[in-house]
Amino acid sequence: MRIRPIASLSVAAAAVLLLAGCTGSSNDSSTPDASGSADASACQSALSAGEVSSDVQVSGDFQGKVEVTLPDGYAPEGLERTTLVEGPGEQVRSGDVLKANFTLVDASSGEVQLETQTTAPDGMDTLISSQQIFGAALECATIGSRTVSAFPAGALGEGSPAFILVADAIEELPTRAEGTEVTPEEGLPTVTFDDSGAPTITMPDAPAPTETRVANLREGDGDVVNPGDQVIVQYTGALYDDGTVFDSSWERGEPAQFSTTGVVQGFRKALEGQTVGSQVLVVMPASDGYGEAGQGDIPANAPLVFVVDILGVQHAEAAAQ
Structure with missing residues (x-):
C-alpha cells in the first residue's frame, strides 16, 4: 500500500494547484528529479541548471511582501533558479520540512497568483522534494536564503503558463513529532x-x-x-x-x-x-x-x-x- 497525493498537474487555478503540492511519483511529475546526477553526494536542485534572467527584478524584505518586475515579453525557456540572498543556516536537503514563504507570479501578465505572506505570515509548512515546485525552489539553498525560480510554459502541466516563484527559507522544522x-x-x-x-x-x-x-x-x-x-x-x-x-x-x-x-x-x-x-x-x-x-x-x-x-x-x- 502506498498513500499518494491526489493533486493534479493540470493548472485550473494556480494557487490551488501549487498549495496541493504538485506532487506525484517520479514517473508522472513534470519537474525533473536531479537525484540521478553523477555525484550523488553533491546537493543539486532540479532547478539549478540555469540562471534566471537578470532582467527579472525582485525587491522587498526577506519574509516580507515581495515585488517582482518583469521585462516586456519575458518568457523563460527552461527551469531556472538564482539565489538572491545567501542565508547563514544549514543547507536544505530533500526530506527536510521548513517554514518558508512564496510569491508566485504569472510571467505573461505579471499578476501575483499566490502570496503566502498573507495566508501564512509566519511561513508555510513545506516539504522539500525535487518532485514539487516549492521544494525544488529551495532544495540545496541554506536557511535564511531567498531564491527566484522560473518555470516555462507547460512545466506545471499541459497548458500551464510560465511562472516566476520567489522563495524565502525561514526555518527548519522537526521531522518527528515533538508535542x-x-x-x-x-x-x-x-x-x-x-x-x-x-x-x-x-x-x-x-x-x-x-x-x-x-x-x-x-x-x-x-x-x-x-x-x-x-x-x-x-x-x-x-x-x-x-x-x-x-x-x-x-x-x-x-x-x-x-x-x-x-x-x-x-x-x-x-x-x-x-x-x-x-x-x-x-x-x-x-x-x-x-x-x-x-x-x-x-x-x-x-x-x-x-x-x-x-x-x-x-x-x-x-x-x-
Missing part, C-alpha cells in the same frame, strides 16, 4: 521508538476493535488540521492481525505529503482535528481501511494500525484565497 507525551490508552497497540523516532508497533492479545479508535501519543500545539488540508507526516502502517509493516515513510527515508481527503477513512479520522506536533495512533477495522478488496500487501478484510507524526499543514482555505 507533549500523552499517557497511552489501555487495550490499544503499544508503541516504542528508536533514536530517530521511527516506531515499532506491538499488537495486544485482543480482537481488533469494530470501530476506528484514535488516541494521541503526543499532543502538539501547532495549527489544527482541517478537512481537505495538505499534511506533512511521518507514518508507519501495520496489519493488526500479525503486526506486519506494509508501509512506512521512515523506511523510505523522508516524510510524505498528501490531502486528508486522499487517504482511507480511518487515516482521515486520525488527521482531521489534530494539531501539528501531535503523534497519533489509529486502529481501524477493514471498513475504514481497504475493505473486502484489500490493496497490495494488505489482504482483504484486514484491520490496520497506523502511527502518524504530524509535522506540518497547508490549509485548504488558504489555497482557495
Whole structure:
C-alpha cells in the first residue's frame, strides 16, 4: 500500500494547484528529479541548471511582501533558479520540512497568483522534494536564503503558463513529532521508538476493535488540521492481525505529503482535528481501511494500525484565497 497525493498537474487555478503540492511519483511529475546526477553526494536542485534572467527584478524584505518586475515579453525557456540572498543556516536537503514563504507570479501578465505572506505570515509548512515546485525552489539553498525560480510554459502541466516563484527559507522544522507525551490508552497497540523516532508497533492479545479508535501519543500545539488540508507526516502502517509493516515513510527515508481527503477513512479520522506536533495512533477495522478488496500487501478484510507524526499543514482555505 502506498498513500499518494491526489493533486493534479493540470493548472485550473494556480494557487490551488501549487498549495496541493504538485506532487506525484517520479514517473508522472513534470519537474525533473536531479537525484540521478553523477555525484550523488553533491546537493543539486532540479532547478539549478540555469540562471534566471537578470532582467527579472525582485525587491522587498526577506519574509516580507515581495515585488517582482518583469521585462516586456519575458518568457523563460527552461527551469531556472538564482539565489538572491545567501542565508547563514544549514543547507536544505530533500526530506527536510521548513517554514518558508512564496510569491508566485504569472510571467505573461505579471499578476501575483499566490502570496503566502498573507495566508501564512509566519511561513508555510513545506516539504522539500525535487518532485514539487516549492521544494525544488529551495532544495540545496541554506536557511535564511531567498531564491527566484522560473518555470516555462507547460512545466506545471499541459497548458500551464510560465511562472516566476520567489522563495524565502525561514526555518527548519522537526521531522518527528515533538508535542507533549500523552499517557497511552489501555487495550490499544503499544508503541516504542528508536533514536530517530521511527516506531515499532506491538499488537495486544485482543480482537481488533469494530470501530476506528484514535488516541494521541503526543499532543502538539501547532495549527489544527482541517478537512481537505495538505499534511506533512511521518507514518508507519501495520496489519493488526500479525503486526506486519506494509508501509512506512521512515523506511523510505523522508516524510510524505498528501490531502486528508486522499487517504482511507480511518487515516482521515486520525488527521482531521489534530494539531501539528501531535503523534497519533489509529486502529481501524477493514471498513475504514481497504475493505473486502484489500490493496497490495494488505489482504482483504484486514484491520490496520497506523502511527502518524504530524509535522506540518497547508490549509485548504488558504489555497482557495
